[in-house]
Amino acid sequence: MAQHSYPPDPDVMPLGPRQRALLAVLQEANAELSGQELHERLRQGSQRHGLATVYRNLRLLQRSGLVRCRKLPNGESVYAPLERDDHHLTCVSCGHSEPLPICPVATGGLGLSKVLLQGFKPLFHTFEIHGLCLSCQQSEPLSHG
Amino acid sequence: MAQHSYPPDPDVMPLGPRQRALLAVLQEANAELSGQELHERLRQGSQRHGLATVYRNLRLLQRSGLVRCRKLPNGESVYAPLERDDHHLTCVSCGHSEPLPICPVATGGLGLSKVLLQGFKPLFHTFEIHGLCLSCQQSEPLSHG
DNA sequence: GCTAAAACGAGAACCATTCTCAGCATATGG
């Protein structure tokens, strides 16, 4: 059996304290958080936190395969731990996005043939159904702003 | 048999000339186009075209269920006719996004039970695999910018 | 035609994200 509790993994680089803090906030949260929300929660604590560092480390965590991200219709990016496999219904009219409690993707464990991936290393997937929410269907059909 | 070649459909509102032009450009194109690219192609023609109108009409076409949209990692939105069912591999490191020539979604014709949709009217879906492209895997593992 | 309503274009405003850069922390090794 292994002698170390954390056998060295060449693919994984040790996380800095800022990155661990980010990950902790994401894991405690029960929903996706935006960069700004993360920044706000982090600066509740004792240390100083800059917004640039939040975004820098979110990018690094994403590249390391620890954090996932998707873009809302309003342009914000929202983040969650990689292991969460949530999907969403998103309204093309008002932008409201709510969880869809199933994963309708056939490739549960990635049945994708390697030839299709062509060397691409998958980390996570996003699936989203876009359409009209109930309240937007009931509003006036269409009009310019 | 029907007397009109275009029987009135209460769900579909007649498109204006600007909207028809937008749709035509999208259908001629063999790839998704950004708002700015659409604007540029439209102003090649004879009439004047404003950027605001391009975005206004893209929103209307999307609400009418004629155009789909997704956001690239760099923040741009790209548009295509609704009937195209393309999906993508997107690199979390460099942002490059390339077509994935299959639709791995189990809900081909939407096997989603109505109870899950709760009145939501689906128009299209997006499916994307996020990970590391080959060239980003080969670059230096990680570092701040 | 004439008038009200709708659509439009140009440019300003918006705002989430990224960039810049000087200061701080850490490592190293002499």
Place this chain on the structure above:
DNA sequence: CCATATGCTGAGAATGGTTCTCGTTTTAGC
């Protein structure tokens, strides 16, 4: 210790795609 190199950080400026504002133009109804 001290010198120095390297990397990380925070504040604020810059960026850039999209949306808003508003005066003008087009359209639709009479």
